[in-house]
Amino acid sequence: MATTTGVNSDLAKERNNSTFDVEELSNFIYRGPEKVKRRRYLHNLATKDPFFRKFKPWAFQTREEQYEICLQKHLYINKKCKELNLTEPVDKFFYTEAAAPHENSPIGLHTVMFIPTIEKQGTEEQKKRWLPLAESLKMIGTYAQTEMGHGTFIRGLETTATYDPRTREFILNSPTITSMKYWPGNLGKTTNHCLVMAQLYTQGKNCGIHMFMVQIRDLETHMPLAGIEVGDIGPKFGYGTNDNGFLRLSNVRIPRENMLMRYSKVLEDGTYVKPPNAKIAYGSMVLVRAAIVTDAARALAQACVISIRYSAVRRQTEVSPGGEEAQIIDYQTQQYRLFPLLATSYAMYFAGRFMYDFYLKTTAEIEGGNLDSMPQLHAISAGLKAFSSWMCSAGVETCRLCCGGHGYSHASGLPKIYIDVVPGCTYEGENNVMMLQVARFLMKMYGKLQNGEALPTFMQYMSTDLNKKSCMTEEVALNCLVMAYEHRAARMIRDAAASMEKLVQSGKSPVEAWNGSTVMLTWAAIAHCHAFVTKLFVETVVKSRMDSKVQSALTSLCKLYAVHGIVENLGGFIQDQFFDSKQVKILQKKLMQLLAEIRPNAVAFVDAFDYPDEVLQSCLGRYDGQVYQALYDYAKSSPMNEKEVLDSYYKYIKPAQNGKYQQYSKL
Numbered sequence: 034m035a036t037t038t039g040v041n042s043d044l045a046k047e048r049n050n051s052t053f054d055v056e057e058l059s060n061f062i063y064r065g066p067e068k069v070k071r072r073r074y075l076h077n078l079a080t081k082d083p084f085f086r087k088f089k090p091w092a093f094q095t096r097e098e099q100y101e102i103c104l105q106k107h108l109y110i111n112k113k114c115k116e117l118n119l120t121e122p123v124d125k126f127f128y129t130e131a132a133a134p135h136e137n138s139p140i141g142l143h144t145v146m147f148i149p150t151i152e153k154q155g156t157e158e159q160k161k162r163w164l165p166l167a168e169s170l171k172m173i174g175t176y177a178q179t180e181m182g183h184g185t186f187i188r189g190l191e192t193t194a195t196y197d198p199r200t201r202e203f204i205l206n207s208p209t210i211t212s213m214k215y216w217p218g219n220l221g222k223t224t225n226h227c228l229v230m231a232q233l234y235t236q237g238k239n240c241g242i243h244m245f246m247v248q249i250r251d252l253e254t255h256m257p258l259a260g261i262e263v264g265d266i267g268p269k270f271g272y273g274t275n276d277n278g279f280l281r282l283s284n285v286r287i288p289r290e291n292m293l294m295r296y297s298k299v300l301e302d303g304t305y306v307k308p309p310n311a312k313i314a315y316g317s318m319v320l321v322r323a324a325i326v327t328d329a330a331r332a333l334a335q336a337c338v339i340s341i342r343y344s345a346v347r348r349q350t351e352v353s354p355g356g357e358e359a360q361i362i363d364y365q366t367q368q369y370r371l372f373p374l375l376a377t378s379y380a381m382y383f384a385g386r387f388m389y390d391f392y393l394k395t396t397a398e399i400e401g402g403n404l405d406s407m408p409q410l411h412a413i414s415a416g417l418k419a420f421s422s423w424m425c426s427a428g429v430e431t432c433r434l435c436c437g438g439h440g441y442s443h444a445s446g447l448p449k450i451y452i453d454v455v456p457g458c459t460y461e462g463e464n465n466v467m468m469l470q471v472a473r474f475l476m477k478m479y480g481k482l483q484n485g486e487a488l489p490t491f492m493q494y495m496s497t498d499l500n501k502k503s504c505m506t507e508e509v510a511l512n513c514l515v516m517a518y519e520h521r522a523a524r525m526i527r528d529a530a531a532s533m534e535k536l537v538q539s540g541k542s543p544v545e546a547w548n549g550s551t552v553m554l555t556w557a558a559i560a561h562c563h564a565f566v567t568k569l570f571v572e573t574v575v576k577s578r579m580d581s582k583v584q585s586a587l588t589s590l591c592k593l594y595a596v597h598g599i600v601e602n603l604g605g606f607i608q609d610q611f612f613d614s615k616q617v618k619i620l621q622k623k624l625m626q627l628l629a630e631i632r633p634n635a636v637a638f639v640d641a642f643d644y645p646d647e648v649l650q651s652c653l654g655r656y657d658g659q660v661y662q663a664l665y666d667y668a669k670s671s672p673m674n675e676k677e678v679l680d681s682y683y684k685y686i687k688p689a690q691n692g693k694y695q696q697y698s699k700l
C-alpha cells in the first residue's frame with residue numbers, strides 16, 4: 034500500500050539500493066561541486082520567490098493568459114537578473130529554467146537572437162547605438178527571417194531592401210503575400226523592432242540577403258508605424274506563451290545606417306562591399322542551433338526523471354497469482370523503452386556541453402578573423418541540432434507513453450515538455466534539411482579522402498578499412514562499439530557517394546544525382562552524428578576524472594547507449610557482414626544484461642540531474658513519489674470543479690433530457 038506522506042517506500046528503497054553517490058554524479062554532470070552549488074542557488078532563488086507562485090498553473094490558463102503571465106514572468110526575470118548581477122549565460126539559463134519551466138518567453142527572441150545578432154553582425158557604432166536601448170528594453174526586437182513562402186531556402190526570400198542613394202535610405206517591401214514575414218517569435222504583439230532579412234538591391238543589382246534593423250511600432254503608443262502591418266499568427270501546437278507573428282512591409286524607409294554592416298556594407302553612393310564569407314550572416318542561426326542541443330537534452334532528462342520515478346512508484350499487475358503487484362520499472366519492456374532514453378539524455382547532455390565549448394572556441398576564432406573552422410562549426414552544429422532534437426522529442430513522447438493514462442494528463446508535466454522541445458525539429462533549420470547540410474560536408478570530406486588530402490580529426494574515421502570485420506567479443510568493449518558506429522558511418526558515406534557517382538555516370542547532372550541520393554545522404558549524415566555522439570560519450574566516461582563508482586555506473590549506461598543503438602539499427606551494421614550472427618547474439622544478450630545492471634541505479638541516475646519539483650511541475654515525477662495524492666489534488670484544483678453543477682447543465686443537458694433542442698435552432 035502506498036503511504037500518503039513522507040517519501041514513498043518504493044522510491045526510498047530505490048535510493049538505498051544504488052551503487053554510487055548521487056551527489057558525485059551531479060558534480061560530474063555539472064562540472065564540479067561549486068557549479069552544482071551555484072545551480073542550486075539559482076534554482077532556489079527562482080523557486081522560492083513568491084512572485085512565480087502567484088499564478089495559476091499553465092495548463093489552466095487561456096492562450097491570452099499564457100502570453101500575459103509568461104510575459105510578466107520574463108520581464109521579472111529580466112529585472113532580477115540585473116539586480117542579482119547575473120550576466121553569465123549559464124547563470125541566466127539556470128535561473129530562467131526554474132522560474133518559467135518550458136514556458137517560451139515572449140521576449141525570448143530578443144535575448145536569444147536579436148541582441149546576439151547586433152553584437153555579432155553590427156558595427157561598433159551600431160552596437161553603441163542599439164545595445165543600451167535593447168538592454169533597457171526600450172527597444173524590444175526579434176529575428177524576422179522566415180516568410181510565409183520560404184523558411185528553409187533563405188536565398189529565396191522575397192522581402193526587398195532597395196537602396197536609394199538620393200536619400201541614403203533603404204526602402205523595404207513585402208511584394209507578395211508569400212513574402213510576408215511569418216513565424217518570428219515575439220513579433221506579433223511584443224516587439225517594436227525587428228531584424229529583417231531581405232534581398233538587398235543597390236545600383237540595380239541584387240546582392241543577396243542581408244539584415245536590416247526596422248522599427249515596426251511607435252515607442253510610446255506601441256501602434257504599428259506607417260507601412261507596417263503586423264499581428265499574431267494564431268494558436269499553434271504549443272508555444273501558446275509566444276506571439277509568433279506576421280509582418281508586411283510597404284515602402285518602409287530606413288536610414289542606410291540600419292543595415293548591419295560589420296561584414297557587408299553599402300557605401301553612401303550605393304557601392305556594395307562583400308563580406309569575407311557570405312555565410313557569416315547566418316551566424317545567429319548557428320548560435321541557436323548550438324544552444325538547442327543542451328535544450329533538447331534538458332527536456333529528455335526531465336522526462337526521464339518523471340517517467341523513471343513514476344515507474345518505480347507505480348505498481349501494476351500481479352506477477353504471480355495472488356502475489357504483490359510489481360513495480361512497473363521491473364517489467365523488461367518498460368526498462369527497454371526507458372533505460373536507453375536515460376542513456377540518451379546523458380549522451381545528449383555531454384554532446385550539448387561539447388557543442389557549447391566548441392561554439393565559443395570557434396566563434397572566438399571567427400571574430401579574430403580566422404574563418405577556417407566555419408564549415409566544421411556549421412556541419413557539427415547543424416548535425417547535433419537535428420540529431421538531438423529528433424532523439425529527444427521522440428524520447429519525451431516515449432516517456433509519456435510509458436506513464437500510461439496519467440502520462441496523457443497535463444498533471445504529468447510531460448505534454449508541456451513535449452510541445453516545448455518538438456519545434457526544435459523545425460525551427461533553426463528543418464532537421465532533414467540540416468542533415469543534408471551535414472551530408473554536403475561529408476561528401477566534401479569524402480572527396481578530400483579520395484584525393485589523399487588531410488581530414489579534420491573528427492573525420493579521420495572515414496579512412497577506415499571497410500573490409501575489416503568487427504573486433505567484438507563477449508566482453509563488448511567500448512572501443513569495439515565506437516568502431517562499429519564509425520564503420521557504419523564510413524560505409525554509408527561511401528555508399529551515398531557511390532550512388533551519386535553512378536547517377537552522374539548514367540548521364541544525370543550533379544544536381545539530379547544529389548536529389549536522387551538524398552535518402553542515402555541523410556542516412557549517412559545520421560549515422561555520422563550517431564557515431565560522433567557515441568564516441569563523445571565513450572571518451573567522456575573513459576577519459577574524465579570522476580569517482581570510481583560513478584564511473585563504473587556511467588560506463589554501463591554508456592555501453593547501453595551504444596549497444597541499444599546497434600540493436601535498434603541492426604540492418605546498417607550487418608549489411609556488409611561487419612558483425613556476424615554470433616556477434617549479433619552477443620549484443621542482444623548484452624543489451625538485456627545491461628538493462629538488469631542499470632535497474633538498481635535508474636532512480637539514482639535521474640536524481641543526479643537534480644531538478645527540483647518546482648521545475649518538473651509533475652505530479653508523477655515528484656521527489657517524494659506521492660503521486661496519487663498529487664493527482665487527486667491536481668484534479669480538485671481544476672477550474673472545471675469550481676462549481677458542483679456547471680451552467681452548461683442547465684443550458685444544454687437538462688433541456689436535452691426533456692427533449693428540448695430549441696436552443697440549437699437559434700444559431
Ligand SMILES: CCCCCCCC/C=C\CCCCCCCCCCCCC/C=C/C(=O)SCCNC(=O)CCNC(=O)[C@H](O)C(C)(C)COP(=O)(O)OP(=O)(O)OC[C@H]1O[C@@H](n2cnc3c(N)ncnc32)[C@H](O)[C@@H]1OP(=O)(O)O
Pocket residue numbers: 062063122123126145176178179184185186187188218312313315316318319321324325327328382383385386389407408411459460461462463466470473474477
Ligand atoms: C551539461 C549541461 C550543461 C548545462 C549548461 C547550460 C548552459 C547553457 C547556456 C546557454 C544555453 C542557452 C539555451 C537556450 C535555449 C534556447 C533554445 C531555444 C530557442 C528557441 C528560439 C528559436 C526561435 C527560432 C528561430 C528561427 O527559426 S530563425 C530561422 C531559422 N531558419 C533557418 O534555419 C533556415 C535554414 N536554412 C538555411 O540555413 C540555409 O538556407 C541553408 C539550408 C543552409 C542553405 O543555405 P544557402 O545559402 O542556400 O546555401 P548554399 O548557397 O546552397 O551554400 C551552401 C554552402 O554554404 C555553407 N553554409 C550554409 N550555412 C552555413 C553556416 N551557417 N555557416 C557556414 N557555412 C554555411 C554550406 O556548408 C555550403 O558550403 P559549401 O558550398 O562549401 O559546401
Ligand SMILES: Cc1cc2nc3c(=O)[nH]c(=O)nc-3n(C[C@H](O)[C@H](O)[C@H](O)COP(=O)(O)OP(=O)(O)OC[C@H]3O[C@@H](n4cnc5c(N)ncnc54)[C@H](O)[C@@H]3O)c2cc1C
Pocket residue numbers: 142175176177178179182183184185186215216217218272277456459460461462463464465466469
Ligand atoms: C515555434 C517556431 C518558432 C519559430 N521562430 C522563428 C523566428 O523567430 N524567426 C524566424 O525567422 N523563423 C522562425 N520560425 C520558422 C522556422 O525557422 C521555419 O519554419 C523553418 O526554418 C522551416 O522552414 P519552413 O517552415 O519553410 O519549412 P519547409 O522548408 O517548407 O519544409 C517543409 C518540408 O519540406 C522539406 N524540405 C524543404 N526544403 C528541402 C530541401 N532542400 N531538401 C529536402 N527537403 C526539403 C522539409 O524537410 C520539410 O519536411 C519558427 C518556427 C516555429 C515552428
